[in-house]
Amino acid sequence: xxxxxxFTLNVRPDNIAVVTIDVPNEKMNTLKAAFADEVxxxxxxxxxxxxxxxxxxxxxxxxxxxxxxxxxxxxxCQTAKEAEDLAxxxxxxxxxxxxxxxxxxAAIHGACLGGGLELALACHRRICTDDGKTMLGLPEVQxxxxxxxGGTQRLPRLIGVSTxxxxxxxxxxxxxxxxxKAGLVDDVVPHSILLEAAVDLAKQERPIGHHLPVRxxxxxxxxxxxxxxxxxxxxxxxxxxxxxxxxxxILSVIETGLAQGRSSGYDAEARxxxxxxxxxxSQALRHLFFASTSVKKDPGSEAQVGPLNTIGVLGGGLMGGxxxxxxxxxxxxxxRIKDINAKGINHALKYxxxxxxxxVRRRYxxxxxxxxxxxxISGTLDFSGFAQRDLVIEAVFEDLDLKQKMVAEVESHCxxxxxxxSNTSSLPIGDIAAQAARPEKIIGLHFFSPVEKMPLVExxxxxxxxxxxxxxxxxxAKKLGKTPIVVADKAGFYVNRILAPYINEAIRxxxxxxxxxxxxxALVKFGFPVGPIQLLDxxxxxxxxKIIPVLEKAYGERFCAPASVVSAxxxxxxxxxxxxxxxxxxPAKERKSKKLPDPAIYPxxxxxxxxxxxxxxxxxxxxxxxxxxxxxxxDEHVIRSARxxxxxxxxxxxxxxFLGGPFHxxxxxxxxxxxxxxxxxxxxxxxxxxxxxxxxxxxxxxxTFWSEKETEDVx
Numbered sequence: 267x268x269x270x271x272x273f274t275l276n277v278r279p280d281n282i283a284v285v286t287i288d289v290p291n292e293k294m295n296t297l298k299a300a301f302a303d304e305v306x307x308x309x310x311x312x313x314x315x316x317x318x319x320x321x322x323x324x325x326x327x328x329x330x331x332x333x334x335x336x337x338x339x340x341x342x343c344q345t346a347k348e349a350e351d352l353a354x355x356x357x358x359x360x361x362x363x364x365x366x367x368x369x370x371x372a373a374i375h376g377a378c379l380g381g382g383l384e385l386a387l388a389c390h391r392r393i394c395t396d397d398g399k400t401m402l403g404l405p406e407v408q409x410x411x412x413x414x415x416g417g418t419q420r421l422p423r424l425i426g427v428s429t430x431x432x433x434x435x436x437x438x439x440x441x442x443x444x445x446x447k448a449g450l451v452d453d454v455v456p457h458s459i460l461l462e463a464a465v466d467l468a469k470q471e472r473p474i475g476h477h478l479p480v481r482x483x484x485x486x487x488x489x490x491x492x493x494x495x496x497x498x499x500x501x502x503x504x505x506x507x508x509x510x511x512x513x514x515x516i517l518s519v520i521e522t523g524l525a526q527g528r529s530s531g532y533d534a535e536a537r538x539x540x541x542x543x544x545x546x547x548s549q550a551l552r553h554l555f556f557a558s559t560s561v562k563k564d565p566g567s568e569a570q571v572g573p574l575n576t577i578g579v580l581g582g583g584l585m586g587g588x589x590x591x592x593x594x595x596x597x598x599x600x601x602r603i604k605d606i607n608a609k610g611i612n613h614a615l616k617y618x619x620x621x622x623x624x625x626v627r628r629r630y631x632x633x634x635x636x637x638x639x640x641x642x643i644s645g646t647l648d649f650s651g652f653a654q655r656d657l658v659i660e661a662v663f664e665d666l667d668l669k670q671k672m673v674a675e676v677e678s679h680c681x682x683x684x685x686x687x688s689n690t691s692s693l694p695i696g697d698i699a700a701q702a703a704r705p706e707k708i709i710g711l712h713f714f715s716p717v718e719k720m721p722l723v724e725x726x727x728x729x730x731x732x733x734x735x736x737x738x739x740x741x742x743a744k745k746l747g748k749t750p751i752v753v754a755d756k757a758g759f760y761v762n763r764i765l766a767p768y769i770n771e772a773i774r775x776x777x778x779x780x781x782x783x784x785x786x787x788a789l790v791k792f793g794f795p796v797g798p799i800q801l802l803d804x805x806x807x808x809x810x811x812k813i814i815p816v817l818e819k820a821y822g823e824r825f826c827a828p829a830s831v832v833s834a835x836x837x838x839x840x841x842x843x844x845x846x847x848x849x850x851x852x853p854a855k856e857r858k859s860k861k862l863p864d865p866a867i868y869p870x871x872x873x874x875x876x877x878x879x880x881x882x883x884x885x886x887x888x889x890x891x892x893x894x895x896x897x898x899x900x901d902e903h904v905i906r907s908a909r910x911x912x913x914x915x916x917x918x919x920x921x922x923x924f925l926g927g928p929f930h931x932x933x934x935x936x937x938x939x940x941x942x943x944x945x946x947x948x949x950x951x952x953x954x955x956x957x958x959x960x961x962x963x964x965x966x967x968x969x970t971f972w973s974e975k976e977t978e979d980v981x
Contacts, residue, residue, distance in 0.1 A: 320468025332382025350540025588717025793922025
């Protein structure tokens with residue numbers, strides 16, 4: 267039986283050939299190596315048909331053109347040479363499309379990313395829909411790769427070097443209007459007339475090439491170019507801390523093509539693609555990609571999902587306001603906020619108004635759409651309008667009595683099927699449900715701050731939560747655009763539990779005489795987005811340290827922070843960014859970036875601030891404690907799999923993505939190596955560095971966390 271074809275060629279009566287892309291049995295069109303022969307045969311048909319006047323490439327999928335190349339192809343490559351050959355094959359197919367003597371037009375609707383945009387770049391013209399789903403970009407850098415089918419060479423020549431560098435180095439995606447402005451597409455049209463408009467474009471003469479803006483023409487000269495590459499290279503190095511090898515390769519490949527001509531450029535691109543595919547960084551980033559795809563498909567429970575038509579939120583503070591905002595804007599669900607005073611409700615509504623209005627000003631959103639989303643949020647001081655809510659999210663103060671009172675009120679004012687989801691960061695869900703009439707409907711749903719930016723949520727069933735409640739809560743989390751992991755109801759859950767020893771160790775380094783900015787710099791260099799001391803300032807020192815006694819009570823000694831330091835800081839009315847003074851000072855009128863470490867901290871906590879350790883030594887102490895705690899969580903079934911543990915750490919606290927998460931990192935370093943490093947620190951600094959039992963076991967038996975089955979599921 268012949269394989270169903272992904273590319274179908276139809277010749278219209280007006281002699282325009284329409285190539286429809288529709289990968290069978292897949293939601294997304296992705297490019298596979300197996301298609302090369304099929305496309306070549308089709309291009310030959312087009313060349314042989316002398317009556318043809320033009321060609322249009324269009325997708326049959328509802329919401330994507332081509333979402334990229336199939337990443338499994340790269341995972342199957344054993345050597346750099348194999349991956350390089352893949353790239354060369356892609357380049358050749360694109361070159362054949364570009365070489366057609368009649369106009370070729372890409373008609374784009376939905377995601378046009380990676381190899382999909384490279385195919386569109388190989389066409390002579392591009393037209394896209396004005397739909398919100400339409401996005402154009404080359405996100406390969408996020409997988410530790412570079413565009414390998416000609417993208418590094420065609421994009422800079424089409425839209426200019428500086429815009430192209432911005433897109434390729436950051437994996438930045440352009441919306442339709444931005445793409446038009448950049449010269450990436452020739453026209454933007456409503457979806458209903460996409461094909462007709464593309465056909466009209468294909469009937470015109472082939473374009474001579476559009477003119478770059480003056481600035482880009484200057485940069486195209488050797489002098490302007492050298493300057494630009496030097497500047498961008500410096501900026502990129504600052505951002506990546508040298509941890510992502512793909513970025514420097516992208517720069518050198520683009521520069522090669524511009525300085526030595528296209529054929530050298532294509533050659534350098536394919537070679538770099540092959541070598542990058544084999545780097546541990548790309549393997550870790552691809553591992554995360556597969557892991558997050560797999561988490562997004564995981565329903566959390568096999569049970570039937572309950573209704574999710576209307577949502578309630580208790581508390582209009584920062585968290586409540588953020589939760590209401592994503593419920594209305596991301597999930598498109600009506601949400602009602604209850605607070606004890608009007609100020610809280612107004613605060614939450616103002617928060618949503620400002621967030622949406624900013625999108626209107628930046629042209630992400632039409633004003634009508636903003637108003638439609640705002641109309642989904644309402645507020646009340648009592649429980650009116652709560653009777654039919656399917657799920658109520660509680661975001662009040664961390665106080666057990668208060669939360670139990672909320673449970674009782676929801677149970678008396680809402681319906682029997684209403685789920686009560688608590689956004690607690692430290693209180694056990696079992697305790698919150700202790701006096702409930704319907705404990706099976708109670709669950710934890712832990713968001714991270716700021717709600718609209720942080721991608722992770724922890725879903726926390728207690729022992730009495732029923733399966734339908736789990737399935738429904740996981741479903742809601744996904745509707746809110748979040749990545750949910752299901753974790754056990756133990757102190758600190760997963761994310762805060764592995765974060766606490768890391769933060770504690772940073773405070774300990776401070777009390778031993780290390781400098782505030784030295785500690786932060788060490789962990790940023792290691793790959794975290796911000797250092798641990800700055801992180802405390804951002805979440806609020808009072809909030810951030812509240813969980814430490816809870817963990818200490820549950821797990822003992824190893825969670826004990828240098829208490830005198832913490833209390834000295836708090837007693838000096840230092841809360842962090844929110845009140846302008848923490849470990850750093852935040853001058854009121856200055857821009858955000860102007861924070862300065864406060865030297866008054868050192869005498870306040872009785873430390874020298876002289877700084878003795880290297881960045882590596884500081885990072886190692888903080889990170890190894892986090893890894894050790896993650897292994898304990900795995901062993902105690904706090905997380906359901908190593909996959910969830912990696913996703914939780916990367917999406918929840920910014921564990922360096924190029925290391926693939928704590929479990930991937932342990933697997934690639936080898937448990938034996940981690941154990942040896944910990945034992946060395948144990949001898950030097952004491953028992954908190956003792957490698958835990960399961961880690962020792964792994965080192966002895968040489969096993970990893972990834973059972974064969976799990977790896978197959980993920981890859």
